[in-house]
Amino acid sequence: MKLASLPGSGRDGRLVIVKRDLTRFVEAGDIAQSLIAALEKWPEVSPRLEARAEALEAGKVKSFALDPALALAPLPRAPQFLDGSAYVTHVELVRKARGATLPESFWTDPLMYQGVSDRFLGPRAPIQLADEAWGIDLEAEIAVIVDDVPMGIDAGAAREHIRLILILNDVSLRNLIPEELAKGFGFLQSKPASSLSLTAVTPAELGGVWDGGRLHRPLHSHINRRELGHPDAGTDMTFDFPTLIAHAAKTRHLSAGTIIGSGTVANRDHEIVGSSCLAERRMIETLKSGQATTPFLKFGDEIEILMKDEGGRDIFGAIRQKIQPYRPH
Amino acid sequence: MKLASLPGSGRDGRLVIVKRDLTRFVEAGDIAQSLIAALEKWPEVSPRLEARAEALEAGKVKSFALDPALALAPLPRAPQFLDGSAYVTHVELVRKARGATLPESFWTDPLMYQGVSDRFLGPRAPIQLADEAWGIDLEAEIAVIVDDVPMGIDAGAAREHIRLILILNDVSLRNLIPEELAKGFGFLQSKPASSLSLTAVTPAELGGVWDGGRLHRPLHSHINRRELGHPDAGTDMTFDFPTLIAHAAKTRHLSAGTIIGSGTVANRDHEIVGSSCLAERRMIETLKSGQATTPFLKFGDEIEILMKDEGGRDIFGAIRQKIQPYRPH
Numbered sequence: 001m002k003l004a005s006l007p008g009s010g011r012d013g014r015l016v017i018v019k020r021d022l023t024r025f026v027e028a029g030d031i032a033q034s035l036i037a038a039l040e041k042w043p044e045v046s047p048r049l050e051a052r053a054e055a056l057e058a059g060k061v062k063s064f065a066l067d068p069a070l071a072l073a074p075l076p077r078a079p080q081f082l083d084g085s086a087y088v089t090h091v092e093l094v095r096k097a098r099g100a101t102l103p104e105s106f107w108t109d110p111l112m113y114q115g116v117s118d119r120f121l122g123p124r125a126p127i128q129l130a131d132e133a134w135g136i137d138l139e140a141e142i143a144v145i146v147d148d149v150p151m152g153i154d155a156g157a158a159r160e161h162i163r164l165i166l167i168l169n170d171v172s173l174r175n176l177i178p179e180e181l182a183k184g185f186g187f188l189q190s191k192p193a194s195s196l197s198l199t200a201v202t203p204a205e206l207g208g209v210w211d212g213g214r215l216h217r218p219l220h221s222h223i224n225r226r227e228l229g230h231p232d233a234g235t236d237m238t239f240d241f242p243t244l245i246a247h248a249a250k251t252r253h254l255s256a257g258t259i260i261g262s263g264t265v266a267n268r269d270h271e272i273v274g275s276s277c278l279a280e281r282r283m284i285e286t287l288k289s290g291q292a293t294t295p296f297l298k299f300g301d302e303i304e305i306l307m308k309d310e311g312g313r314d315i316f317g318a319i320r321q322k323i324q325p326y327r328p329h
Numbered sequence: 330m331k332l333a334s335l336p337g338s339g340r341d342g343r344l345v346i347v348k349r350d351l352t353r354f355v356e357a358g359d360i361a362q363s364l365i366a367a368l369e370k371w372p373e374v375s376p377r378l379e380a381r382a383e384a385l386e387a388g389k390v391k392s393f394a395l396d397p398a399l400a401l402a403p404l405p406r407a408p409q410f411l412d413g414s415a416y417v418t419h420v421e422l423v424r425k426a427r428g429a430t431l432p433e434s435f436w437t438d439p440l441m442y443q444g445v446s447d448r449f450l451g452p453r454a455p456i457q458l459a460d461e462a463w464g465i466d467l468e469a470e471i472a473v474i475v476d477d478v479p480m481g482i483d484a485g486a487a488r489e490h491i492r493l494i495l496i497l498n499d500v501s502l503r504n505l506i507p508e509e510l511a512k513g514f515g516f517l518q519s520k521p522a523s524s525l526s527l528t529a530v531t532p533a534e535l536g537g538v539w540d541g542g543r544l545h546r547p548l549h550s551h552i553n554r555r556e557l558g559h560p561d562a563g564t565d566m567t568f569d570f571p572t573l574i575a576h577a578a579k580t581r582h583l584s585a586g587t588i589i590g591s592g593t594v595a596n597r598d599h600e601i602v603g604s605s606c607l608a609e610r611r612m613i614e615t616l617k618s619g620q621a622t623t624p625f626l627k628f629g630d631e632i633e634i635l636m637k638d639e640g641g642r643d644i645f646g647a648i649r650q651k652i653q654p655y656r657p658h
Contacts, residue, residue, distance in 0.1 A: 116581050328480070
């Protein structure tokens with residue numbers, strides 16, 4: 001089952017069920033008015049949503065053409081967004097480029113920060129920022145949405161709380177990061193709103209490419225239609241999602257709708273598969289030639305992030321966004 | 330006007346208006362079903378709430394006895410919680426105790442992190458944590474609640490978005506902090522759920538003690554009925570709330586209901602007024618005698634945080650919480 005949100009009466013949007021091929025949707029407001037409302041009582045609500053999704057595939061229910069440009073993020077706002085750095089090979093490369101070594105503990109203790117979650121951008125929403133000089137970058141990630149997770153859960157039990165999987169663009173302002181992290185309190189200004197794919201998809205719908213902890217397909221990123229990379233999300237992911245959830249929940253409950261991000265997807269063989277963010281490409285350039293030549297994103301640039309199934313079909317509904325100057329009203 | 334939340338049908342609780350003396354409340358669900366709903370359309374809703382608050386004071390509306398033990402946090406969940414460290418004198422002391430100097434920029438560029446906001450504890454809710462050895466501490470703070478704040482706002486305009494003021498206990502796990510901050514991504518496991526005072530109060534209700542940017546009254550903290558401190562929240566606050574809001578909103582919009590915290594209230598003359606957290610008291614002990622003697626909180630300990638008006642009356646409804654061991658269900 002694939003779920004999306006369209007504009008509704010409130011800030012959570014209205015829940016719709018999307019056809020497997022992403023072309024059409026059926027209303028679901030009589031089952032749950034929003035995705036967050038559905039997640040808050042998932043065991044009760046999801047069988048009814050699944051039944052309607054089957055009816056949609058079979059053409060047995062009234063459906064409408066889906067315009068991704070009108071879609072909100074599947075969760076326009078989420079109770080928490082906790083973003084890990086599960087591809088430690090990427091973190092290692094970041095450090096290497098600044099001449100620092102990676103602490104051994106980074107292979108066993110996940111890095112994670114709390115990001116802004118009250119306004120996720122839809123899959124086609126422009127990324128509006130005031131200043132190009134901030135060093136605008138994409139970060140192509142996988143993310144999962146959980147239902148209510150009790151504090152102190154272990155990774156084994158956390159696995160059962162993964163209800164939906166999706167793609168996320170963790171927009172980053174690279175030139176604000178060094179000064180902000182140097183203050184010691186983590187990211188804030190350097191991490192503006194992130195973007196989500198058109199749909200959030202159930203584990204069952206993903207079949208064999210989802211193994212309960214990792215998603216085994218390449219994640220494709222493009223900038224102005226030129227490929228940035230296609231690392232496999234199931235390869236070199238040091239911490240799987242259940243481990244990230246358990247880390248997040250050590251001292252707090254996670255409310256239904258909490259989004260756990262994987263961090264930038266990256267593979268060791270980046271020479272072959274490329275990268276999921278410009279910062280990594282620039283680091284590789286720096287390590288090779290002493291300086292980065294690829295610039296960060298400029299106003300007018302277009303990014304695309306998508307994942308295809310074995311048949312070449314878009315699974316989640318691509319993220320396609322233009323970078324635009326922000327003009328306050 | 331003083332507003333609180335009682336258990337309702339959803340996770341946002343139901344909005345009630347509280348009498349100035351905190352003894353009684355009147356329902357307000359016909360005006361706005363929850364505080365977050367009210368904040369999302371504040372200009373339209375607040376005059377109607379104010380009118381009912383006046384009727385409540387005048388005894389012209391049906392009211393009920395208010396039991397703080399049954400109250401939720403005024404905002405049981407908030408879109409964002411961004412916590413500053415506005416009392417730089419406190420940060421300076423922290424650094425001094427570890428033999429580090431304070432970067433000059435800390436006096437001009439606020440420290441701020443994003444905290445958990447999907448489940449604030451009510452004013453009498455126990456603080457349940459799995460392990461005493463984590464070094465459980467309170468942090469008595471002032472916080473404000475804003476309505477919708479556009480990205481890029483300046484401090485002057487931010488002032489007009491402060492709709493409510495309250496007291497906050499930023500629970501901190503001191504023994505988890507050094508290792509977590511050393512990883513460079515800020516707080517996560519070391520900052521569990523925070524607690525809010527019984528009511529959130531409008532600027533007008535506070536009168537002269539609120540100057541539009543700072544709250545000028547001592548903030549009293551007690552542990553097991555012994556005073557920890559009573560620093561004045563209006564003294565030595567390096568960054569006022571409008572400045573903190575502008576910092577938070579540099580690269581993101583803030584949704585209505587966002588909570589901005591002041592960080593631990595602290596005054597330079599801590600010898601006289603004491604502290605608002607155990608970590609500060611322990612630092613002062615370390616600087617004086619070479620070692621900290623006051624322990625962190627133990628299971629069974631009771632903390633109290635409150636602010637009184639000139640007449641000695643509790644303004645916000647005290648935070649009174651017991652530390653308890655967390656037992657997963």
